[in-house]
Amino acid sequence: MTIPISVIWKDEQLTILDQRLLPQTVHYETLETLEQVHEAIFQLKVRGAPAIGIAAAYGLALAAKRHDTADVGLFRHRVKKDADYLVASRPTAVNLAWAIARLVNRIEQAKTVTQAKAQLIEEAQLIRDEDEAACRNIGELALELLADKEKVMTICNAGSIATAKYGTALAPFHLGQERGREFEVYACETRPLFQGARLTVWELQQAGVDVTLITDSMAAHTIGAKGIEAIIVGADRITANGDTANKIGTLNLAILAHAYGIPFYVAAPVSTFDLSLETGSAIPIEERAAEEVAAIGTQQIAPAGTKVFNPAFDVTPANYITAIITERGVIRPNDRQIIEAQLYAEPLKGETI
Numbered sequence: 001m002t003i004p005i006s007v008i009w010k011d012e013q014l015t016i017l018d019q020r021l022l023p024q025t026v027h028y029e030t031l032e033t034l035e036q037v038h039e040a041i042f043q044l045k046v047r048g049a050p051a052i053g054i055a056a057a058y059g060l061a062l063a064a065k066r067h068d069t070a071d072v073g074l075f076r077h078r079v080k081k082d083a084d085y086l087v088a089s090r091p092t093a094v095n096l097a098w099a100i101a102r103l104v105n106r107i108e109q110a111k112t113v114t115q116a117k118a119q120l121i122e123e124a125q126l127i128r129d130e131d132e133a134a135c136r137n138i139g140e141l142a143l144e145l146l147a148d149k150e151k152v153m154t155i156c157n158a159g160s161i162a163t164a165k166y167g168t169a170l171a172p173f174h175l176g177q178e179r180g181r182e183f184e185v186y187a188c189e190t191r192p193l194f195q196g197a198r199l200t201v202w203e204l205q206q207a208g209v210d211v212t213l214i215t216d217s218m219a220a221h222t223i224g225a226k227g228i229e230a231i232i233v234g235a236d237r238i239t240a241n242g243d244t245a246n247k248i249g250t251l252n253l254a255i256l257a258h259a260y261g262i263p264f265y266v267a268a269p270v271s272t273f274d275l276s277l278e279t280g281s282a283i284p285i286e287e288r289a290a291e292e293v294a295a296i297g298t299q300q301i302a303p304a305g306t307k308v309f310n311p312a313f314d315v316t317p318a319n320y321i322t323a324i325i326t327e328r329g330v331i332r333p334n335d336r337q338i339i340e341a342q343l344y345a346e347p348l349k350g351e352t353i
């Protein structure tokens with residue numbers, strides 16, 4: 001039983017698992033240019049907030065290696081241009097802009113181009129390693145919160161392949177599996193692109209976790225019929241008041257959790273917080289192509305030319321969220337000061353407020 005990995009940096013080469021082809025084909029692709037990295041993110045070959053950030057960071061470092069100048073000022077200028085290009089590949093997950101900003105800042109003081117090139121790779125590696133550690137911690141804390149729960153629902157894929165390793169919302173299931181702790185996971189299929197059906201089900205099966213697939217519209221019935229005890233989801237951006245953008249359909253689950261009186265947990269690393277935005281209404285919501293809704297794969301399901309609204313994310317207000325599980329501790333949202341204090345304090349593992 002294995003926990004799959006989606007972004008690999010080895011011998012200065014960037015390789016990604018093409019998540020569009022899952023679960024039928026497990027294909028790893030080596031990305032060589034900035035354009036290929038941009039395209040891979042835009043097309044969702046690599047997806048999930050932390051994984052996008054990690055892939056973009058390596059992509060920027062990779063492209064920078066080819067900038068042929070000895071002028072460090074000019075080099076920085078070119079890296080900044082590449083950075084802006086990569087950040088534009090997807091708008092909602094803040095981890096992308098966060099990771100890229102870390103690399104751009106890292107070379108601010110570099111004395112030579114050689115030094116700056118090495119620093120970019122080092123910083124990308126740090127971002128990856130920190131994310132793996134963060135996800136493990138999130139998993140530990142989530143396991144504690146879910147100590148008396150067995151039947152848990154999730155949506156989309158906030159798993160190992162959406163991060164460096166372990167995932168956020170799926171981390172407790174991976175860690176639980178390592179320790180013989182059994183969960184029954186209910187995965188919403190996640191229309192229109194089926195990240196739940198294609199990715200979460202596949203990933204959890206690879207790891208040997210008990211997983212059952214439902215369509216998104218079965219969630220309300222299933223909570224009652226199967227006795228779901230908690231819902232746990234990932235996040236693409238969390239604002240200063242705790243409002244959380246995540247895959248479209250997440251808000252439905254939060255409202256259902258509220259109606260059924262079961263906990264609704266958001267699991268996300270600190271890199272997913274955007275304290276520059278006060279509330280979720282300021283989060284840019286990606287809208288994707290009409291064909292994603294009007295067709296399934298190559299099979300058209302709606303009449304040709306049908307008007308379609310296809311937002312990829314929704315925003316769950318903080319008051320529907322029982323707790324946000326970060327690597328630094330468990331935050332009960334709805335209070336900016338509490339959120340800030342928790343995020344920037346010394347690691348608070350295990351502490352709840």
Ligand SMILES: CSC[C@@H](O)[C@@H](O)C(=O)COP(=O)(O)O
Pocket residue numbers: 047048049050093155156157158159162163167168169195233234235236246247248312
């Ligand atoms: C740990 S991944 C967290 C989120 O990025 C995830 O829940 C999600 O909504 C992903 O959306 P996607 O469009 O597949 O990139």
